[in-house]
Amino acid sequence: MDAVSAALYAPFLYMYYATSIRWVQREQKSAAEMAKDKPVSWTGTGRLLKWSVALHILSWYMQIHPGHKILEGASPAVLANVGGALTLAPLFAFYEGVWFVGLRPELHGKVQNLIEQYTEELCQQGAPMRVCEELAAQSVPSENRLTSPHSDHTEGGGMESLAALTSKWLHFFKEGLTTEMNTNGAKEKHVPTISISVEGKVEVKVPHVMQNDHFIEYIWLLNDETGEVVAANKFDAVENEQSAMISSSGFEPGTVLRAVSFCNLHGFWQSEIVKVPSTEKDEPLHSKLLQLMRDTQSQINSLGAAEKHIPLTEVSLTDEESDATRAVKVVIPHVMDDSHFIQYVWLQNVATNEIVSASETKAGEEPTLLTTNVAAGSTLKAYSFCNLHGIWTGDEFIA
16 A cells, blocks of 8 residues: 555555454443353343344345356456455445545556456356457457548557547546646656648657566657547557557548647656648648649759758747747748759758748849748758758757
């Protein structure tokens, strides 16, 4: 037992002991008054013992028949482990009260995780429990195991359907276990990162070891506006693996995504929100540039003189009162002649591949080719397109 719970449990133990001693003493006193000078049994009048035995019998019946047989469809634990039923069950009931009032949520998550693992093991061994029937109904064949209607690939050892994983997430959410995230452990090892390729493929990755005693067990990808779980997976520990990842595609442009991971030791962690890039219908220039990047990927920074084509960036505070934005200026030290000029300049979010700002330029314009405001802390890359020498880009930078 952990120190916090032990400190809370100790008064209850004392209360149980003091109450029982007081009732026994009252019974013995009543018996002595009735018997006068005759010897008195340790049970006193016997009424307390009779009521206690009757209450115990009723409680055991309610637990075994209505509780286990009817509601759970499982045999009682007392048949397999008498000691555990008499000692650990009251302790678990105490912890249920601790979790009910919102204390030790991280411990609750770990215990729930162990219970689910043990339940799955029992079901695999053929235990006749109703929960096994429910899990079997939720399972899908391995060849159809993709966890999202959008998914084209899922990595990990999970065998649960999207419905089951959504139910798991909703359970954690309703129990209040997700209210505190990114607080218990090293952020660089637990926080999920979302990346979106130019083809629209969404990947969620957690750079975490996957050892037997310490691993990422769940990753959920959520629509941050609706709360819907759009992709998810349950992972098994795999020695020598250094990360957990899910991938998906087919999202509508403008969809706002957020990823949540669950470490078996350090609880819940969430990513920054990411927006799926717009399509050509909404952002024709952005889509044109994304297609241009796809078509000329192998030729970037390869044609012409680097010092004349690589974009130079300058980040400064904006005139706005909020610290949430930064002003970015992109300059390319290139001639702007009629036959040789920079035609396009754009900024791309490295994490999402979304083009956050773009400009089409013409011969004869000033060298300052793009100025825009962006979210502070964004990791960006600037690109330019020369009408003769193709696409050029500089190093990543943080706004």
